[in-house]
Amino acid sequence: MTPRVNQINIILHDQKHDQKRVQLDKVVIPNPFEQIEKKLTGLVGLDFIYDQMVEIYALIEINKRRQSANLKVEPQTLHMLFKGNPGTGKTTVARLLAKWFVELGVLAEQKVIEVDRADLVGEYIGQTAHKTRDLIKRAQGGVLFIDEAYSLARGGTKDFGKEAIDMLVTHMDNHQQSFVLILAGYPKQMDYFLKTNPGLRSRFPFIIEFKDYDxxxxxxxxxxxxxxxxxxxxxxxxxxxxxxxxxxxxxxxxxxxxxxxxxxxxxxxxxxxxxxxxxxxxxxxxxxxxxxxxxxxxx
Ligand SMILES: Nc1ncnc2c1ncn2[C@@H]1O[C@H](COP(=O)(O)OP(=O)(O)O)[C@@H](O)[C@H]1O
Ligand SMILES: [Mg+2]
CATH class of the missing domain: 1.10.8.60 (Helicase, Ruva Protein; domain 3)
Incomplete structure (x- = not known):
């Protein structure tokens, strides 16, 4: 991929206010689409993420511009669901996105806090709230990645997993941009998880399906x-x-x-x-x- 090279005429003023035209033919204007493509090079078979990244980029960019034009801006949520079998690149992509979000100014820190059910859910009353609150705090400014997230709904409504989900949802709604939540897991289980938690679907605008590799x-x-x-x-x-x-x-x-x-x-x-x-x-x-x-x- 060759970077876009633009011919730019720059007028330099010297001390005597003479004007000198200097031609800079090697100034590289970053092209967002090329930048996104570049991020995906070296990753096998993950080009399908490209479209999602373009959508995210456009959303962020236009929101920035609308904001500076004093136009209304919908709060942007970047929470995501990753559906895919083990080893299909979910964690790899979460790390890549975390890095990219920092570059785009959406996240403060390039960190992915990767957790599973046991990190969120406790065994006795009060423990889940404590654990979940702790993790949300640790993830501030970065990505909170919950692997096999469907297991949070495992034990039904009496299970403490439900408490963790409720806390996450409340936090997502109250603090739109403080962290990006990624829920990951097997496709079938994640579909079931969404079905049994009807309020969840609308909170995840980005659903990415990771296919098995051939x-x-x-x-x-x-x-x-x-x-x-x-x-x-x-x-x-x-x-x-x-x-x-x-x-x-x-x-x-x-x-x-x-x-x-x-x-x-x-x-x-x-x-x-x-x-x-x-x-x-x-x-x-x-x-x-x-x-x-x-x-x-x-x-
Ligand atoms: N598209 C890919 N290109 C190169 N390496 C990959 C790709 N997908 C996965 N891998 C490698 O396979 C391993 C498992 O990937 P990972 O992202 O942990 O999968 P998952 O989180 O879906 O279980 C890692 O070592 C990762 O580097
Ligand atoms: Mg993983």
Whole structure:
């Protein structure tokens, strides 16, 4: 992607008030759409987030402009629901958005407080209120990410999970912009969760569905992980890895397969296998240290 380069004439005044025209042909005007695209480069198969990011950007930008033109501005809520199986990139995207929101001036801090039911819900009366209040406080200025959020509704109306939900909702309504709440979980469970809590749906303008990766995408993710760790897969290793991934996808039901997480564990295992092989062979040349071979991939 090439940045947009504009020809800009700038008039510089020197001390004698002579005017000199200086042409700056290398001034880069940031193009928001390119900026968003750039943020998504390196992430495999997540281009579908692009449209959502454009929508968010436009909303923020226009609100800023309306505000300075003294026009009415609807309070902007950026709370989100992430629906997707494990390892489909939900946490990765939450971190990316947190960083971006800071750049856009929406959030004060680039932090993602990642929690689950046990961090919010207590076992006796009063404990849930205390825990939830504490977390909301910790998340101020950043993102509060609740993983497997549907489990908050697990025990029905008598469960303390309901208390946590109610507190979160009250807080979301009272403090529109103090933090961004992201609720994440399996698609089916999240749909059920929304159905059983009718007031919730309207509070989350952004619902993002994360799809399972296919074998090609998972191989691309694996290659990226390998490269990041300073390794290279041989052609045979790549071939073997691809078929291993494909076999795993075919074997597992959708719910059990952990997508990117499966690949990360696999890559880490392959790297450990390579270490053992090299130590056994006692070869430690630079080139060899880098190569992951088919022998390192145990099926
Ligand atoms: N699109 C992607 N591109 C590159 N790596 C990814 C992608 N999606 C997931 N991963 C990697 O897979 C692993 C699991 O991703 P994560 O965001 O934790 O998934 P989730 O939160 O949905 O369970 C992480 O190591 C992450 O870096
Ligand atoms: Mg996660």
């Amino acid at each position: 074998a090609d995408q998972l191989l691309a993710i694996a290659k990226q992980m390998v490269a990041k760790r300073d390794y290279i897969l041989t052609k045979e290793a790549e071939f073997k890895l691809f078929h291993l991934i494909k076999k795993k996808i075919d074997l597992e039901s959708n719910v059990n397969f952990s997508n990117g997480r499966f690949v990360r564990n696999l890559v880490e295992k392959i790297i450990r296998n390579q270490s053992i092989r090299l130590v056994k062979q006692q070869v430690y040349d630079g080139d060899i240290l880098v190569l992951l071979t088919a022998d390192d991939i145990l099926t």
